[in-house]
Amino acid sequence: MADTLVRPTTGQGIMMVNKVDIKMYQSPEKSTWCPGCGDFGILAALKQALVGLGLAPHDALVVSGIGCGSKLPHYLRVNAFNSIHGRALAVATGIKLANHNLKVIAVTGDGDGYGIGGNHLIHTMRRNPDITHVVENNQVYGLTKGQYSPTSEHGYLSSTSPDGSIEVAINPIALGMAMGASFIARGFSSDPKHLAQMIMLAVQHKGYSLVDVLQPCITYNHVNSNEWYKERVYKIEAENPNYDSTDRDAAWQKAQEWGTRIPLGVIYADPSRPTYEDQVPLLQRGSLLELSERAMRSDYDYESLKAEYM
């Protein structure tokens, strides 16, 4: 993977990078996931993407929420903050603002990222910090044993929706476009190679990048199974090499596709949008961490504050 050159649809080239070995990312921990879980593919893809980008484990910081998928950072050796349910993006933003030299990647599930974390999601999208958000979207609550999630389809049967879910599912792609997300892609856990490319492009994109990852929950979601996805997914690039992800109208059309055919790939990208950090003049002089270390050595004039109150 390290020598694979990925050509992004946004037209940016990939920087070729220092020597990073995938073994560096080997965690001592054994996963608690069910055998066959889609999370394995996502973990493999994320590792490959980090290696492919030439990032060492100390260059990146993975923030997660709570849920099966949010245990992911325990299964690769990397700086990580496994936070609380729904709040990964807020923690990730705080980390990014404090040290924008770190590549910050948030990993959440669908309930985590699109449900309980919905408010942070829409505001992070319009805020546009340079954070990549990988959503492990299996359309069900797995860790709590099979309740319907915000992406469960209308009519989905579960222990808390025995007559079928009444709500319509969230469309994260369209939501992202409406809220100003500057990069939106979709991957599939059973195609980790393609997913790794999506994650690499997302990390390289300057700004908030959403990678919605379709994945089966082999234990609780018996509707949206691996086969169900395989029958439907297709790669945009393969079908239409001229697809322009910066064309908002085309992307909006693509965002509506669901059901019989589900597009994978970079659906929307706006590389022109400045990041939040880029618009904070203070951060152009260095990371807040560097400035704060300086502050703790105390070469600021505090005495002059007194005059304001005299």
Added chain:
Amino acid sequence: MVQVNDINIKMGGEAGQGVESSGAGFVRALAKGGLYIYGLQDYQSRIRGGHNFYQIRASEHPISSFSSNLQMLMAFDNETVTEHAHELVEGGAIIFDEGLKFNRADVDAGKVKLIAAPLKKIAKEVAGDDIMANTAALGVLAGITGYEISFMEDVIRRNFKRKGQAVVDANLAVVQRGYAFGADNHAADYQWKLQPMPNPKQRMVLTAHQAFCMGAVAAGCRFNAAYPMTPGTTIIEWMTAHAGKYDILTKQTEDELSAILMAIGAAHAGVRSLTNTSGGGFDLMTEALGLAGMTETPVVIVEAQRGGPSTGLPTKTEQPDLEPVIHAGHGEFPRLVMAPGNVLEAFHAGYRSFNLAEKYQMPCIVLTDMMLSTTQETIEPEDMDFSQVKVERGEYISKEQLDAMTEEWTYLRHAVTPSGVSPRAVPGHPKAVYITTGDEHDERGYITEDPPTRVAQMDKRMRKLEGARQEIAKPTLHGPEDADLTLIGWGSTYGAMKMATDILNAEGIKTNFFHYIDLWPFPAKETEALFAKAKHTITIEQNFTGQLARLMRVETGCVPNGKILRYDGHPFSQEDVVAAVKKEVNING
């Protein structure tokens, strides 16, 4: 008969009438003259209208409370007269615009002087616009009290400089006419006078929130995330106003959850981080508070209390959140709680909170309230001593130390140590790649449910409190050691209780006052020592249930003899405390 430099003035009116700016202007003019000032503000949860007041006390001596007894009332609306005329003492006066209609029956004309002043007329005649009626009123006030007009003129020059010379000149002309009206017509029969001190010493007049921010920024706080909520918002507004000068990053967030979690994220990355809120917002933060406890992330939270529960009294003062902040969050984790009681204690809390939070790697909650957010006090500038502000990071592993580590060294973020404190490295260094989590974890930070590991981690987290207990600010005692009466309080009641203690002693009731600053870990030893000696103890709090009294009982078994509780949204004046204490011990005042 004439009394110099001992006065209480209340200015009242609707929001938008300039009560606050008039009050602030007069405060500045008095402080410039070397007087001690205490400025109390009261407003309602609305942008326009309603009833607001600004109460100024001025003295040649240090003062830490307002008084219930007014010598002057400046009424910009009739409600001010209705609400406050009865607070005037014999010989006091009401200044109002001659066009103001109010019920004369509200005023005891035999006791109080009515000064109908042509405020709008002066403004209109001199400046062509009655918007400067407030300036005229300040002129009348200075004229009647005999305060040197040059001090008022200086304030006008400073305050209106931004608006251009024409505005400055117009206001100067208006204040002079107002001054002449007051001095010529009403100064002779008004007994309270104000005059600048010879060689006036320049002192600071500020709020506790402002002082807290000064201590915090001097300790290296460089990140402040918050969602606006009265009365906590004055913190992030100060930080934002000073962001350019001190390289502070402030972030207004989508909600309070995000505010504390961004602060936790930034703190985890190594920046001293702050969030501020009030009770309702703090409720939203509680799950994240536990995350800070579990991940051992130093973060400082200012919880500026107001009347509760729910939306409660959004702009009124109360102390209803002591037990909530001590117990907030599910599960058990260590935290620090400080409750500064005045400007200087708030300044100290500003740097102490960050030092203790980082040394002990736990959240520190600084409990303030509406009073501490808005009330102005006078301090000696030298008492705010920046040279004593030291940055203490505890067991923090620097980049240089990490560089020096061998390849074999394994970093354990949550290492079990005798003190419970695990050396902390911030992410970004190849020798300290680690995970942390709100799940129970082992020394490396990986999730575990192994019982011995769980117990070791729980023990080590809670053990940190024993170290912190040695470093908390101990309660202070004011007044004679061998008093017959001991008043006990915490937080913003400090000023009123201190002055009330002096009044009671002057009246021959031997009283002392025990004031808590830091409340968690609870200073149990000091409490027990007090109760071993105290003859009759009374707790005074601004809540319904007597939360401090209950905390003392739970932590020490000490039970006060009496409790004075107030929850009407208004702060105690010194006289309120004196009267309540006398009632409590059956002494007729």
